[in-house]
Amino acid sequence: MKSLTPLPAKPSYLERYILIRDKKHKKTRAPLTLAHALIEARYKAYALAVKQDDLVSLKANDDTLKISDLLRACYDVATQPLKDMKKAIKEIQPKRQLKYCPMCGTTLPKTFDHYMPAVRFPEFAVHPHNLVPCCSRCNSTKDDDWLNTKGERQYFHAYADTIPDVQFVEVALVENPVTKRVGAKFNLQRPAGLKDHKWRLIDSHFSRLKLIELYDEHGNDEVAEILADCFTHLESGGGNARTFLTGRASDRTRTYGRNHWVVVLLTALSQHPNLDQWIQNQ
Structure with missing residues:
Protein backbone atom coordinates (compact mmCIF):
# COMPACT_ATOMS: atom_id res chain seq x y z
CA MET A 1 0.00 0.00 0.00
CA LYS A 2 1.29 3.39 -0.94
CA SER A 3 -0.20 6.89 -1.02
CA LEU A 4 -1.23 8.40 -4.35
CA THR A 5 0.14 11.61 -5.83
CA PRO A 6 -2.45 14.42 -5.82
CA LEU A 7 -2.90 16.69 -8.81
CA PRO A 8 -0.78 19.86 -8.62
CA ALA A 9 -2.36 23.11 -7.42
CA LYS A 10 -2.21 24.73 -10.86
CA PRO A 11 -4.76 24.95 -12.29
CA SER A 12 -6.41 25.14 -8.90
CA TYR A 13 -8.98 22.57 -7.90
CA LEU A 14 -11.63 25.28 -7.93
CA GLU A 15 -10.64 26.26 -11.48
CA ARG A 16 -11.02 22.63 -12.53
CA TYR A 17 -14.52 22.62 -11.02
CA ILE A 18 -15.39 25.79 -12.92
CA LEU A 19 -14.28 24.22 -16.20
CA ILE A 20 -16.61 21.28 -15.53
CA ARG A 21 -19.47 23.47 -14.30
CA ASP A 22 -19.32 25.75 -17.32
CA LYS A 23 -19.72 22.81 -19.69
CA LYS A 24 -23.12 21.97 -18.20
CA HIS A 25 -26.43 23.03 -19.71
CA LYS A 26 -27.70 26.44 -18.62
CA LYS A 27 -30.36 24.88 -16.37
CA THR A 28 -27.57 23.35 -14.28
CA ARG A 29 -24.86 25.94 -14.86
CA ALA A 30 -26.81 29.08 -13.90
CA PRO A 31 -27.71 28.16 -10.27
CA LEU A 32 -24.25 26.72 -9.72
CA THR A 33 -22.71 29.96 -10.92
CA LEU A 34 -24.86 31.86 -8.44
CA ALA A 35 -23.59 29.52 -5.69
CA HIS A 36 -19.94 30.09 -6.60
CA ALA A 37 -18.97 31.80 -3.32
CA LEU A 38 -20.43 28.89 -1.34
CA ILE A 39 -18.50 26.29 -3.35
CA GLU A 40 -15.28 28.31 -3.07
CA ALA A 41 -15.66 28.45 0.71
CA ARG A 42 -16.21 24.71 0.85
CA TYR A 43 -13.12 24.02 -1.27
CA LYS A 44 -11.09 26.14 1.13
CA ALA A 45 -12.56 24.21 4.06
CA TYR A 46 -11.54 20.92 2.44
CA ALA A 47 -7.99 22.15 1.87
CA LEU A 48 -7.71 23.29 5.49
CA ALA A 49 -9.07 19.98 6.82
CA VAL A 50 -6.51 18.06 4.77
CA LYS A 51 -3.70 20.35 5.93
CA GLN A 52 -4.67 19.87 9.55
CA ASP A 53 -5.24 16.10 9.13
CA ASP A 54 -8.77 16.60 10.37
CA LEU A 55 -11.17 15.54 7.63
CA VAL A 56 -13.75 14.48 10.21
CA SER A 57 -14.17 18.13 11.14
CA LEU A 58 -15.88 18.70 7.79
CA LYS A 59 -19.62 18.53 8.25
CA ALA A 60 -22.32 18.35 5.63
CA ASN A 61 -23.50 21.78 4.54
CA ASP A 62 -27.25 22.48 4.38
CA ASP A 63 -26.88 24.98 1.53
CA THR A 64 -24.92 22.62 -0.72
CA LEU A 65 -27.34 19.81 0.06
CA LYS A 66 -30.15 22.00 -1.31
CA ILE A 67 -28.45 21.96 -4.72
CA SER A 68 -27.14 18.42 -4.41
CA ASP A 69 -28.62 17.18 -7.68
CA LEU A 70 -26.98 20.02 -9.62
CA LEU A 71 -23.58 19.48 -8.00
CA ARG A 72 -23.67 15.74 -8.47
CA ALA A 73 -24.66 16.20 -12.12
CA CYS A 74 -21.18 17.64 -12.62
CA TYR A 75 -19.86 14.11 -12.00
CA ASP A 76 -22.73 11.86 -13.04
CA VAL A 77 -22.97 13.30 -16.56
CA ALA A 78 -19.44 13.29 -17.95
CA THR A 79 -18.01 16.33 -19.72
CA GLN A 80 -14.67 16.62 -21.46
CA PRO A 81 -13.08 18.60 -18.57
CA LEU A 82 -14.12 15.83 -16.16
CA LYS A 83 -12.70 13.15 -18.46
CA ASP A 84 -9.48 15.16 -18.73
CA MET A 85 -9.24 15.46 -14.95
CA LYS A 86 -9.75 11.74 -14.39
CA LYS A 87 -7.11 11.03 -16.99
CA ALA A 88 -4.73 13.51 -15.32
CA ILE A 89 -5.27 11.86 -11.92
CA LYS A 90 -4.22 8.50 -13.35
CA GLU A 91 -1.34 9.81 -15.46
CA ILE A 92 0.34 11.69 -12.60
CA GLN A 93 0.81 8.47 -10.60
CA PRO A 94 4.19 6.72 -10.85
CA LYS A 95 4.39 4.01 -13.50
CA ARG A 96 2.73 0.73 -12.50
CA GLN A 97 1.26 2.11 -9.26
CA LEU A 98 -2.27 1.84 -10.62
CA LYS A 99 -1.76 -1.74 -11.71
CA TYR A 100 -3.48 -2.40 -8.40
CA CYS A 101 -6.34 -0.67 -6.62
CA PRO A 102 -4.74 1.57 -3.94
CA MET A 103 -7.40 0.52 -1.44
CA CYS A 104 -6.98 -3.26 -1.64
CA GLY A 105 -3.91 -3.87 -3.81
CA THR A 106 -5.40 -6.85 -5.66
CA THR A 107 -7.14 -5.70 -8.84
CA LEU A 108 -7.34 -2.93 -11.43
CA PRO A 109 -8.79 0.44 -10.32
CA LYS A 110 -11.40 0.95 -13.03
CA THR A 111 -13.63 3.36 -11.14
CA PHE A 112 -13.37 6.31 -8.72
CA ASP A 113 -14.47 6.53 -5.12
CA HIS A 114 -15.75 9.75 -3.56
CA TYR A 115 -13.84 9.63 -0.29
CA MET A 116 -16.13 12.27 1.20
CA PRO A 117 -19.44 10.68 0.13
CA ALA A 118 -21.17 12.64 -2.62
CA VAL A 119 -24.54 12.01 -1.00
CA ARG A 120 -23.46 14.14 1.99
CA PHE A 121 -20.81 16.30 0.33
CA PRO A 122 -22.06 16.96 -3.22
CA GLU A 123 -19.85 20.06 -3.44
CA PHE A 124 -16.83 17.75 -3.63
CA ALA A 125 -18.25 15.53 -6.39
CA VAL A 126 -15.55 16.68 -8.83
CA HIS A 127 -12.91 17.75 -6.33
CA PRO A 128 -9.65 16.07 -7.50
CA HIS A 129 -8.57 15.32 -3.94
CA ASN A 130 -11.88 13.55 -3.35
CA LEU A 131 -11.67 11.24 -6.37
CA VAL A 132 -9.70 8.10 -5.56
CA PRO A 133 -9.04 5.55 -8.34
CA CYS A 134 -10.18 2.18 -7.03
CA CYS A 135 -11.80 -1.10 -7.98
CA SER A 136 -15.55 -1.61 -7.99
CA ARG A 137 -15.33 -3.99 -5.02
CA CYS A 138 -13.71 -1.40 -2.76
CA ASN A 139 -15.96 1.34 -4.09
CA SER A 140 -19.15 -0.56 -3.32
CA THR A 141 -17.88 -1.82 0.06
CA LYS A 142 -16.86 1.61 1.30
CA ASP A 143 -19.86 3.32 -0.28
CA ASP A 144 -20.98 6.22 1.98
CA ASP A 145 -19.79 4.57 5.19
CA TRP A 146 -16.59 6.56 5.70
CA LEU A 147 -16.99 7.09 9.48
CA ASN A 148 -17.64 4.64 12.29
CA THR A 149 -20.15 5.14 15.11
CA LYS A 150 -17.51 7.07 17.08
CA GLY A 151 -17.03 9.55 14.24
CA GLU A 152 -13.61 8.16 13.28
CA ARG A 153 -12.49 7.53 9.71
CA GLN A 154 -12.63 3.89 8.67
CA TYR A 155 -10.53 3.96 5.48
CA PHE A 156 -7.22 5.35 4.31
CA HIS A 157 -7.46 8.50 2.24
CA ALA A 158 -5.17 7.64 -0.66
CA TYR A 159 -3.97 11.24 -1.06
CA ALA A 160 -4.15 12.68 2.44
CA ASP A 161 -2.86 9.77 4.53
CA THR A 162 0.77 8.73 4.72
CA ILE A 163 0.99 4.96 5.01
CA PRO A 164 3.41 4.16 7.87
CA ASP A 165 6.69 2.83 6.47
CA VAL A 166 6.80 -0.02 8.97
CA GLN A 167 5.80 -3.65 8.55
CA PHE A 168 2.25 -4.44 9.59
CA VAL A 169 1.21 -7.06 7.01
CA GLU A 170 2.81 -10.44 7.68
CA VAL A 171 2.51 -13.91 6.16
CA ALA A 172 3.18 -17.49 7.27
CA LEU A 173 4.19 -20.03 4.60
CA VAL A 174 3.19 -23.67 5.13
CA GLU A 175 3.78 -26.68 2.87
CA ASN A 176 1.11 -29.34 2.53
CA PRO A 177 3.06 -32.61 2.99
CA VAL A 178 0.67 -34.53 0.72
CA THR A 179 0.25 -32.19 -2.24
CA LYS A 180 3.63 -30.44 -1.79
CA ARG A 181 1.84 -27.16 -2.43
CA VAL A 182 2.87 -24.11 -0.42
CA GLY A 183 0.12 -22.13 1.24
CA ALA A 184 0.05 -18.56 2.54
CA LYS A 185 -1.72 -17.28 5.64
CA PHE A 186 -1.70 -13.49 6.16
CA ASN A 187 -2.26 -11.47 9.29
CA LEU A 188 -1.96 -7.94 10.65
CA GLN A 189 0.61 -7.23 13.33
CA ARG A 190 0.79 -3.91 15.12
CA PRO A 191 4.32 -2.48 14.97
CA ALA A 192 5.91 -1.23 18.18
CA GLY A 193 5.59 2.50 18.63
CA LEU A 194 2.74 3.02 16.16
CA ALA A 224 2.80 -21.02 -7.04
CA GLU A 225 3.41 -18.38 -9.72
CA ILE A 226 6.39 -16.93 -7.86
CA LEU A 227 7.96 -20.37 -7.44
CA ALA A 228 7.34 -21.13 -11.12
CA ASP A 229 9.07 -17.86 -12.03
CA CYS A 230 12.02 -18.90 -9.88
CA PHE A 231 12.19 -22.27 -11.63
CA THR A 232 12.15 -20.59 -15.05
CA HIS A 233 14.78 -18.11 -13.88
CA LEU A 234 17.13 -20.91 -12.82
CA GLU A 235 16.43 -23.07 -15.88
CA SER A 236 17.35 -20.17 -18.16
CA GLY A 237 20.72 -19.75 -16.41
CA GLY A 238 19.75 -17.10 -13.90
CA GLY A 239 21.59 -16.64 -10.63
CA ASN A 240 20.61 -17.37 -7.03
CA ALA A 241 16.83 -17.60 -6.56
CA ARG A 242 16.93 -15.76 -3.23
CA THR A 243 18.74 -12.85 -4.84
CA PHE A 244 16.19 -12.93 -7.67
CA LEU A 245 13.26 -12.71 -5.24
CA THR A 246 14.94 -10.05 -3.10
CA GLY A 247 15.41 -7.91 -6.19
CA ARG A 248 11.78 -8.30 -7.20
CA ALA A 249 10.65 -7.46 -3.68
CA SER A 250 12.80 -4.31 -3.61
CA ASP A 251 11.44 -3.20 -6.97
CA ARG A 252 7.83 -3.69 -5.94
CA THR A 253 8.41 -2.05 -2.57
CA ARG A 254 9.43 1.16 -4.34
CA THR A 255 6.20 1.10 -6.35
CA TYR A 256 3.61 -0.38 -3.98
CA GLY A 257 5.12 -0.08 -0.49
CA ARG A 258 6.48 -2.67 1.90
CA ASN A 259 3.02 -3.79 3.02
CA HIS A 260 1.70 -4.75 -0.40
CA TRP A 261 0.71 -8.40 -0.07
CA VAL A 262 2.84 -9.56 -3.04
CA VAL A 263 5.89 -7.77 -1.62
CA VAL A 264 5.28 -9.51 1.70
CA LEU A 265 5.09 -12.88 -0.10
CA LEU A 266 8.25 -12.27 -2.13
CA THR A 267 10.18 -11.28 1.00
CA ALA A 268 8.94 -14.26 3.02
CA LEU A 269 9.79 -16.71 0.24
CA SER A 270 13.27 -15.23 -0.27
CA GLN A 271 14.01 -15.81 3.43
CA HIS A 272 12.46 -19.26 3.85
CA PRO A 273 14.90 -22.19 4.39
CA ASN A 274 12.81 -24.49 2.17
CA LEU A 275 12.83 -22.21 -0.88
CA ASP A 276 15.18 -24.34 -3.00
CA GLN A 277 13.18 -27.49 -2.32
CA TRP A 278 9.90 -25.75 -3.14
CA ILE A 279 11.28 -24.52 -6.45
CA GLN A 280 12.34 -28.05 -7.43
CA ASN A 281 8.84 -29.32 -6.63
CA GLN A 282 7.42 -27.18 -9.43
Whole structure:
Protein backbone atom coordinates (compact mmCIF):
# COMPACT_ATOMS: atom_id res chain seq x y z
CA MET A 1 0.00 0.00 0.00
CA LYS A 2 1.29 3.39 -0.94
CA SER A 3 -0.20 6.89 -1.02
CA LEU A 4 -1.23 8.40 -4.35
CA THR A 5 0.14 11.61 -5.83
CA PRO A 6 -2.45 14.42 -5.82
CA LEU A 7 -2.90 16.69 -8.81
CA PRO A 8 -0.78 19.86 -8.62
CA ALA A 9 -2.36 23.11 -7.42
CA LYS A 10 -2.21 24.73 -10.86
CA PRO A 11 -4.76 24.95 -12.29
CA SER A 12 -6.41 25.14 -8.90
CA TYR A 13 -8.98 22.57 -7.90
CA LEU A 14 -11.63 25.28 -7.93
CA GLU A 15 -10.64 26.26 -11.48
CA ARG A 16 -11.02 22.63 -12.53
CA TYR A 17 -14.52 22.62 -11.02
CA ILE A 18 -15.39 25.79 -12.92
CA LEU A 19 -14.28 24.22 -16.20
CA ILE A 20 -16.61 21.28 -15.53
CA ARG A 21 -19.47 23.47 -14.30
CA ASP A 22 -19.32 25.75 -17.32
CA LYS A 23 -19.72 22.81 -19.69
CA LYS A 24 -23.12 21.97 -18.20
CA HIS A 25 -26.43 23.03 -19.71
CA LYS A 26 -27.70 26.44 -18.62
CA LYS A 27 -30.36 24.88 -16.37
CA THR A 28 -27.57 23.35 -14.28
CA ARG A 29 -24.86 25.94 -14.86
CA ALA A 30 -26.81 29.08 -13.90
CA PRO A 31 -27.71 28.16 -10.27
CA LEU A 32 -24.25 26.72 -9.72
CA THR A 33 -22.71 29.96 -10.92
CA LEU A 34 -24.86 31.86 -8.44
CA ALA A 35 -23.59 29.52 -5.69
CA HIS A 36 -19.94 30.09 -6.60
CA ALA A 37 -18.97 31.80 -3.32
CA LEU A 38 -20.43 28.89 -1.34
CA ILE A 39 -18.50 26.29 -3.35
CA GLU A 40 -15.28 28.31 -3.07
CA ALA A 41 -15.66 28.45 0.71
CA ARG A 42 -16.21 24.71 0.85
CA TYR A 43 -13.12 24.02 -1.27
CA LYS A 44 -11.09 26.14 1.13
CA ALA A 45 -12.56 24.21 4.06
CA TYR A 46 -11.54 20.92 2.44
CA ALA A 47 -7.99 22.15 1.87
CA LEU A 48 -7.71 23.29 5.49
CA ALA A 49 -9.07 19.98 6.82
CA VAL A 50 -6.51 18.06 4.77
CA LYS A 51 -3.70 20.35 5.93
CA GLN A 52 -4.67 19.87 9.55
CA ASP A 53 -5.24 16.10 9.13
CA ASP A 54 -8.77 16.60 10.37
CA LEU A 55 -11.17 15.54 7.63
CA VAL A 56 -13.75 14.48 10.21
CA SER A 57 -14.17 18.13 11.14
CA LEU A 58 -15.88 18.70 7.79
CA LYS A 59 -19.62 18.53 8.25
CA ALA A 60 -22.32 18.35 5.63
CA ASN A 61 -23.50 21.78 4.54
CA ASP A 62 -27.25 22.48 4.38
CA ASP A 63 -26.88 24.98 1.53
CA THR A 64 -24.92 22.62 -0.72
CA LEU A 65 -27.34 19.81 0.06
CA LYS A 66 -30.15 22.00 -1.31
CA ILE A 67 -28.45 21.96 -4.72
CA SER A 68 -27.14 18.42 -4.41
CA ASP A 69 -28.62 17.18 -7.68
CA LEU A 70 -26.98 20.02 -9.62
CA LEU A 71 -23.58 19.48 -8.00
CA ARG A 72 -23.67 15.74 -8.47
CA ALA A 73 -24.66 16.20 -12.12
CA CYS A 74 -21.18 17.64 -12.62
CA TYR A 75 -19.86 14.11 -12.00
CA ASP A 76 -22.73 11.86 -13.04
CA VAL A 77 -22.97 13.30 -16.56
CA ALA A 78 -19.44 13.29 -17.95
CA THR A 79 -18.01 16.33 -19.72
CA GLN A 80 -14.67 16.62 -21.46
CA PRO A 81 -13.08 18.60 -18.57
CA LEU A 82 -14.12 15.83 -16.16
CA LYS A 83 -12.70 13.15 -18.46
CA ASP A 84 -9.48 15.16 -18.73
CA MET A 85 -9.24 15.46 -14.95
CA LYS A 86 -9.75 11.74 -14.39
CA LYS A 87 -7.11 11.03 -16.99
CA ALA A 88 -4.73 13.51 -15.32
CA ILE A 89 -5.27 11.86 -11.92
CA LYS A 90 -4.22 8.50 -13.35
CA GLU A 91 -1.34 9.81 -15.46
CA ILE A 92 0.34 11.69 -12.60
CA GLN A 93 0.81 8.47 -10.60
CA PRO A 94 4.19 6.72 -10.85
CA LYS A 95 4.39 4.01 -13.50
CA ARG A 96 2.73 0.73 -12.50
CA GLN A 97 1.26 2.11 -9.26
CA LEU A 98 -2.27 1.84 -10.62
CA LYS A 99 -1.76 -1.74 -11.71
CA TYR A 100 -3.48 -2.40 -8.40
CA CYS A 101 -6.34 -0.67 -6.62
CA PRO A 102 -4.74 1.57 -3.94
CA MET A 103 -7.40 0.52 -1.44
CA CYS A 104 -6.98 -3.26 -1.64
CA GLY A 105 -3.91 -3.87 -3.81
CA THR A 106 -5.40 -6.85 -5.66
CA THR A 107 -7.14 -5.70 -8.84
CA LEU A 108 -7.34 -2.93 -11.43
CA PRO A 109 -8.79 0.44 -10.32
CA LYS A 110 -11.40 0.95 -13.03
CA THR A 111 -13.63 3.36 -11.14
CA PHE A 112 -13.37 6.31 -8.72
CA ASP A 113 -14.47 6.53 -5.12
CA HIS A 114 -15.75 9.75 -3.56
CA TYR A 115 -13.84 9.63 -0.29
CA MET A 116 -16.13 12.27 1.20
CA PRO A 117 -19.44 10.68 0.13
CA ALA A 118 -21.17 12.64 -2.62
CA VAL A 119 -24.54 12.01 -1.00
CA ARG A 120 -23.46 14.14 1.99
CA PHE A 121 -20.81 16.30 0.33
CA PRO A 122 -22.06 16.96 -3.22
CA GLU A 123 -19.85 20.06 -3.44
CA PHE A 124 -16.83 17.75 -3.63
CA ALA A 125 -18.25 15.53 -6.39
CA VAL A 126 -15.55 16.68 -8.83
CA HIS A 127 -12.91 17.75 -6.33
CA PRO A 128 -9.65 16.07 -7.50
CA HIS A 129 -8.57 15.32 -3.94
CA ASN A 130 -11.88 13.55 -3.35
CA LEU A 131 -11.67 11.24 -6.37
CA VAL A 132 -9.70 8.10 -5.56
CA PRO A 133 -9.04 5.55 -8.34
CA CYS A 134 -10.18 2.18 -7.03
CA CYS A 135 -11.80 -1.10 -7.98
CA SER A 136 -15.55 -1.61 -7.99
CA ARG A 137 -15.33 -3.99 -5.02
CA CYS A 138 -13.71 -1.40 -2.76
CA ASN A 139 -15.96 1.34 -4.09
CA SER A 140 -19.15 -0.56 -3.32
CA THR A 141 -17.88 -1.82 0.06
CA LYS A 142 -16.86 1.61 1.30
CA ASP A 143 -19.86 3.32 -0.28
CA ASP A 144 -20.98 6.22 1.98
CA ASP A 145 -19.79 4.57 5.19
CA TRP A 146 -16.59 6.56 5.70
CA LEU A 147 -16.99 7.09 9.48
CA ASN A 148 -17.64 4.64 12.29
CA THR A 149 -20.15 5.14 15.11
CA LYS A 150 -17.51 7.07 17.08
CA GLY A 151 -17.03 9.55 14.24
CA GLU A 152 -13.61 8.16 13.28
CA ARG A 153 -12.49 7.53 9.71
CA GLN A 154 -12.63 3.89 8.67
CA TYR A 155 -10.53 3.96 5.48
CA PHE A 156 -7.22 5.35 4.31
CA HIS A 157 -7.46 8.50 2.24
CA ALA A 158 -5.17 7.64 -0.66
CA TYR A 159 -3.97 11.24 -1.06
CA ALA A 160 -4.15 12.68 2.44
CA ASP A 161 -2.86 9.77 4.53
CA THR A 162 0.77 8.73 4.72
CA ILE A 163 0.99 4.96 5.01
CA PRO A 164 3.41 4.16 7.87
CA ASP A 165 6.69 2.83 6.47
CA VAL A 166 6.80 -0.02 8.97
CA GLN A 167 5.80 -3.65 8.55
CA PHE A 168 2.25 -4.44 9.59
CA VAL A 169 1.21 -7.06 7.01
CA GLU A 170 2.81 -10.44 7.68
CA VAL A 171 2.51 -13.91 6.16
CA ALA A 172 3.18 -17.49 7.27
CA LEU A 173 4.19 -20.03 4.60
CA VAL A 174 3.19 -23.67 5.13
CA GLU A 175 3.78 -26.68 2.87
CA ASN A 176 1.11 -29.34 2.53
CA PRO A 177 3.06 -32.61 2.99
CA VAL A 178 0.67 -34.53 0.72
CA THR A 179 0.25 -32.19 -2.24
CA LYS A 180 3.63 -30.44 -1.79
CA ARG A 181 1.84 -27.16 -2.43
CA VAL A 182 2.87 -24.11 -0.42
CA GLY A 183 0.12 -22.13 1.24
CA ALA A 184 0.05 -18.56 2.54
CA LYS A 185 -1.72 -17.28 5.64
CA PHE A 186 -1.70 -13.49 6.16
CA ASN A 187 -2.26 -11.47 9.29
CA LEU A 188 -1.96 -7.94 10.65
CA GLN A 189 0.61 -7.23 13.33
CA ARG A 190 0.79 -3.91 15.12
CA PRO A 191 4.32 -2.48 14.97
CA ALA A 192 5.91 -1.23 18.18
CA GLY A 193 5.59 2.50 18.63
CA LEU A 194 2.74 3.02 16.16
CA LYS A 195 0.27 5.54 17.57
CA ASP A 196 -3.19 4.36 18.55
CA HIS A 197 -5.11 6.43 15.99
CA LYS A 198 -2.85 5.23 13.15
CA TRP A 199 -3.30 1.61 14.14
CA ARG A 200 -7.08 1.98 14.47
CA LEU A 201 -7.22 3.35 10.92
CA ILE A 202 -5.06 0.52 9.55
CA ASP A 203 -7.05 -2.13 11.41
CA SER A 204 -10.37 -0.63 10.34
CA HIS A 205 -9.35 -0.26 6.68
CA PHE A 206 -8.26 -3.90 6.49
CA SER A 207 -11.23 -5.16 8.46
CA ARG A 208 -13.91 -3.25 6.55
CA LEU A 209 -12.51 -4.30 3.17
CA LYS A 210 -11.77 -7.87 4.40
CA LEU A 211 -8.26 -7.59 3.00
CA ILE A 212 -6.64 -10.40 4.99
CA GLU A 213 -9.32 -12.78 3.72
CA LEU A 214 -8.75 -11.45 0.20
CA TYR A 215 -4.98 -11.96 0.42
CA ASP A 216 -5.49 -15.49 1.76
CA GLU A 217 -7.79 -16.20 -1.17
CA HIS A 218 -5.16 -15.13 -3.72
CA GLY A 219 -2.06 -16.12 -1.77
CA ASN A 220 -1.68 -19.79 -2.69
CA ASP A 221 -1.89 -19.17 -6.43
CA GLU A 222 0.51 -16.24 -6.15
CA VAL A 223 3.04 -18.40 -4.29
CA ALA A 224 2.80 -21.02 -7.04
CA GLU A 225 3.41 -18.38 -9.72
CA ILE A 226 6.39 -16.93 -7.86
CA LEU A 227 7.96 -20.37 -7.44
CA ALA A 228 7.34 -21.13 -11.12
CA ASP A 229 9.07 -17.86 -12.03
CA CYS A 230 12.02 -18.90 -9.88
CA PHE A 231 12.19 -22.27 -11.63
CA THR A 232 12.15 -20.59 -15.05
CA HIS A 233 14.78 -18.11 -13.88
CA LEU A 234 17.13 -20.91 -12.82
CA GLU A 235 16.43 -23.07 -15.88
CA SER A 236 17.35 -20.17 -18.16
CA GLY A 237 20.72 -19.75 -16.41
CA GLY A 238 19.75 -17.10 -13.90
CA GLY A 239 21.59 -16.64 -10.63
CA ASN A 240 20.61 -17.37 -7.03
CA ALA A 241 16.83 -17.60 -6.56
CA ARG A 242 16.93 -15.76 -3.23
CA THR A 243 18.74 -12.85 -4.84
CA PHE A 244 16.19 -12.93 -7.67
CA LEU A 245 13.26 -12.71 -5.24
CA THR A 246 14.94 -10.05 -3.10
CA GLY A 247 15.41 -7.91 -6.19
CA ARG A 248 11.78 -8.30 -7.20
CA ALA A 249 10.65 -7.46 -3.68
CA SER A 250 12.80 -4.31 -3.61
CA ASP A 251 11.44 -3.20 -6.97
CA ARG A 252 7.83 -3.69 -5.94
CA THR A 253 8.41 -2.05 -2.57
CA ARG A 254 9.43 1.16 -4.34
CA THR A 255 6.20 1.10 -6.35
CA TYR A 256 3.61 -0.38 -3.98
CA GLY A 257 5.12 -0.08 -0.49
CA ARG A 258 6.48 -2.67 1.90
CA ASN A 259 3.02 -3.79 3.02
CA HIS A 260 1.70 -4.75 -0.40
CA TRP A 261 0.71 -8.40 -0.07
CA VAL A 262 2.84 -9.56 -3.04
CA VAL A 263 5.89 -7.77 -1.62
CA VAL A 264 5.28 -9.51 1.70
CA LEU A 265 5.09 -12.88 -0.10
CA LEU A 266 8.25 -12.27 -2.13
CA THR A 267 10.18 -11.28 1.00
CA ALA A 268 8.94 -14.26 3.02
CA LEU A 269 9.79 -16.71 0.24
CA SER A 270 13.27 -15.23 -0.27
CA GLN A 271 14.01 -15.81 3.43
CA HIS A 272 12.46 -19.26 3.85
CA PRO A 273 14.90 -22.19 4.39
CA ASN A 274 12.81 -24.49 2.17
CA LEU A 275 12.83 -22.21 -0.88
CA ASP A 276 15.18 -24.34 -3.00
CA GLN A 277 13.18 -27.49 -2.32
CA TRP A 278 9.90 -25.75 -3.14
CA ILE A 279 11.28 -24.52 -6.45
CA GLN A 280 12.34 -28.05 -7.43
CA ASN A 281 8.84 -29.32 -6.63
CA GLN A 282 7.42 -27.18 -9.43
